[in-house]
Amino acid sequence: MKHIFINVMLLAFCCAGVLPAVGQNVNVSVSLSQTKQEVLGFGGGIVYYNNWFAAHKNKEAIYDTVFTGLGLSALRMGNWAQDTSVSVSDVADIYAAAKKRLGSEFFMEMSSWTAPVELKANGKLEGTNGGVTASLKKEYGRFVYDKFGKWWRESLELYHSHGVYPDYISIQNEPDMDAPDYAAMVLNPDESYDVASYxxxxxxxxxxxxGMEHEPKIVGPEVLGIGWNQAQKYVEKLDKKLLDAYSFHYYHSGKNDHENELRYAHPDDYIDAFKGMAVDFADKPQIMTENSALREREKYDEVYMAWIMANGFNYNGIASYIHWNLLWGNTGGGCVNVEEPWADSTWTTKDGFIVQSEYxxxxxYSKFVRPGWLFxxxxxxxxxxxxxxxxNKAGDSLSVILVNKGKVAHNCALSGFEEFSGNVIQTAADKNVWSKVVGKYEVGDVFSLPAMSITTVALHPAMVIPDVKWEAPLLDDVCLSGETxxxxxILSDTFPMKASLYWKAVLKVVGAEASSEWENEDGTFGWYVDNLLxxxxxxxWAAQSSENEWVELKLDTFxxxxxxFIDEETTEYGVIDSFELQCFINDEWVTVHEGVSIGSDFQVDFxxxxxxxxxxxxxxAGSININYFTVKGAGGKITDLYAxxxxxxxxxxxxxxxxxxLEILLADGTSVSESEPFDVKKETSCLNNGKTVQERVCVEDDRMVFYSSCNQMLSLSVCDELGKVVFNGSVSLSQGRNVLDIKLPNGVWVVNFGKRSCKILK
Known part of the structure; x- marks a missing residue:
């Protein structure tokens, strides 16, 4: 095999040192020949709120976001068929959506939170809450292991009948966690009087x-955490031949320097436990099936997550990482948070779901590292x-993920190879950059790793990216909405893969103004409005009072x-508890969104x-303090392009x-070219109540349709591209949609009305 060595200005997992005070160049070498475990997949859990997702009117967009958008290769779901007569259609809906988008490029792991109530000693789905321990019950002095096994088979047969086929199962989620408030069951390494044996x-x-059809593989013991050799204690007492992979969670490390809410931000606390796992569990693949912050979201959670993922592969030797809540309902958690489908009038987002930082x-990882690749x-x-x-196994594609967990930026340069090129993709909360292709990579390039950021360098055999020269009249005149x-x-070469043409709004904030600015009594210090830019x-920026205050952003053009995007500072005096987002339209402020809280890293679409x-x-508000405020531009795909x-x-x-x-993007996110900005204006040929309105003409069902915002008599002529007139006269228009008695066959038509001329395509 050909050996390619990559000298990267990055960090390796095995180095140690003093944190630098200023940005530095860092050196790293990555060798294609020094490989270890094979990747099984990256993904997350969809365990609760399944009925929300299946009932959501925008569920196809949600599924596109989590499956296609992530390139998901691992999915965890719950076995909720404790009653095998109930419907599992919600799980089936989600699973079918994943299969439709991902095909065979993912695996599904199914965990049970509890046995059926009739098999439990405490007679309920939840864990122990005083009284009898929530383990399997006994009959004639023996735990009902056989009935538990029989239930597992029957539940799988139920899922199979709905087209759901788990690739892996875990017989019990967190058997060492006796949770009184949610479904749980205790199974210990050793059998005791009142607790069954895992x-x-x-x-x-x-x-x-x-021997059952579609028999799944089994993972375990799926304990709460890896501290104090907890996973090893279970594995030592079971028949390892029954497990196809080891599974566990990352909720404790055995190191108590940073407990509870501080744990998530200190992934290095796990390193000692990771090293032990790498040795003790080297005989099978290791799947990390659940981890999350278990607290309210905080800034930089995405960095902490990417960091522990890197440590898990570097030290623990895991083959798969599955985040706890890929989708979550209503409470603010999840890679994608979904609002209640039956209460869309209360939604805080246009589509009823929002992509969050851990996504x-x-x-x-998931988009740029595929199953079967090698660490x-x-x-x-x-x-x-x-x-x-x-x-990958062929050695012609590789990805390097870099997590700058420091407070300063560093430069990164790649060297030592010739036949690779690719993209640099970054997430940097401080710059409001999320999964963005920030540049192409060619041999010898140097790029920055922002402070508290994630960067993926995705490299492939060098491909030719064509140069694009945009031609007039695009850049020479003003376009009108409604025209063709x-x-x-002009391309210097063909597109190397599928390409698409997009449009996007070009926004430039040139200033800010506020109703007031807080200053101390002698005026020597203040929180001024320019700070939030x-x-x-x-x-x-902070306001002087706590009600009826505003801050305005001014753009250089329409x-x-x-x-x-808003980042609110939380202070001891309280936070914003009632607000409106407003846009200046037709000489007045119009509310486009209302809310009751903002907080850190707030974003909303309208x-x-x-x-x-x-x-x-x-x-x-209790007090008004805004760290950062900016706007997001609209955009969308225009069409796919041929080569x-x-x-x-x-x-x-x-x-x-x-x-x-305009921008041309390749299927992998590479930006081929972006045009110079130009203006698209609305037609303003008539007035309605003193305000300008737009006119629009199009073809619907072979008939010309004219949209008017006022009653008017309008001169109209229509001809083909050769100048043959098919209509010339006056039309009486009412406000709204007008279907005209002008039939147009396929072709390009020139329409003249008022002082406006445009083309429409039929």
Missing amino acids: GEALKAVASAID HALRH MKSASSNADVVSVAFR KALNW DVNNTSR AAVSGV EPVNTNRVRLFVKT DQENYDWLIGDEVSGRVA
Whole structure:
């Protein structure tokens, strides 16, 4: 095999050192020949709120986001068929959506939280809450292991009948965790008077499912954490031949320097336990089936998650990492948080779900490291940056994930190979950058690793990215929404893979204004409004009072604004508890979103609005303190392109307005080219109550349709591209949709009305 060595300015998992005070260049080498465990997959759990997701009116978009968007390769679900007569259609809906999008490129692991109530000593699904221990019950002096195994088989047969086929099962989630408030069951390493044995229960399940159609593999013991040799204590007492892989959670490490809520931010506390696991469990694949912060979300959670994932592969030798809550309902948790499907009037987001920070941590792995890839050893010299590296078995594709957990940026350069190129993808909360391709990588390039950031360098055999020259008249005149615009460009080469054409709003914040600014009594210090324009500024804006205060962002021109990002500072005096987001439209402030809380890393989407002024209006608060405030632009796909396509007739929709640019993206996210910005304006040929309105013409069901916002008589002519007139006269229009008695066959038609001329494509 050809050996390719990559000298990367990164960090390896095995280095130690003093944290630098300023940014440095760091060296790392990654060798394709030094490989260890094979990757099984990356993913998350969809365990609770299944009925929410299956009933959501935007569930297809949710499924696209978590399955396609992440490139998911591992999915964990719960076995909730304690009653085998109940429907499991919600689980089936989610599983079918995953299969539709991912095919065979993922595995599903199913864990049981408890046995049926009739098999438990305490007679209920929950754990012990005083009284009888929540373990298997006894009959005639023996625990009902055989009945537990029989139930597992029957539950699997139920899922199979609904098209759900787990690849792996875990007979009991956290058998060492007796939870009084949710479904749980205790199984100890050794059998005692009132607690059944995990090993005996495992034996019964393995025997019961042996030989069944679609027989799953078994993982275990899936204990709460890896501290104090907890997983080893279980494995020592069971028949290891019954397990196809070891599984466990990361909720404790055995090191108590940072307990409870501090645990998540200190992944290095796990290193000693990881090293022990790597030795003791080297005979089988290891799957980390659950971990999360178990607290309210905090800034940089995505960094902590990516960091412990890297440590898990580097030290523990895991083959798969499964985050706890891939989807979650209503309470703010999850990689994607989903709002209640039956109460869309209360949604805080346009689509009823929001992508959160840990989604991006997972994506840095799942999208760029595929099942069957191999982990590679890496070594470096700087303790700020954690690295982990993978390659495919052919050795022609590799990905290096870098976690800069330090407070300063570092430079990164790759060297030592010639035939690779690729993309640099980054997430940096302080810069409001999330899973963004920040640049192409070519040999000799140097790129920055921002403080508290995640970077994936995805490398493939060098491919030719064509140069694109955008041609006039695109950049020479103003486009109008509703018209068909001929787009032209010249390619230096064909696209190396599937490419698509997008439009996006171009936003530039040029200033801010506030109703007030807090200053101390002598005016020597204050929290000023300009502070919130810089994401890297450690200062903030604060208002003098706690009600009816506002802060406004001013754009350099009109553009389609579709959301905002806000980072609120929490102080001892309280936070914002009632607010409106407003856009300046037709000479007045219009509310586009209302809410009762903001907090850290707040983001919200709303229907695109063409405006050049956006403001946060705070109605009531304990105190008003904003670290950062910016706007999000609208955008969307225009069309897919074929390999050598150099033109497209774009019917500009009403959603496109203001300053925009065009961009060509490859299927892997690589940006081929972005045009210079240009303006799309709304037609304003008539007035309605003193305010300007737009006119739009299109073809629907072979008939010309004219949308008007007022009653008017309009001169109209229609001809084909050769100038043959098919209609010329006046039409009487009413406000709204008007179907005209003008039938148009397929072709391009020139429409003249008022002072406007445009093309429409039928």
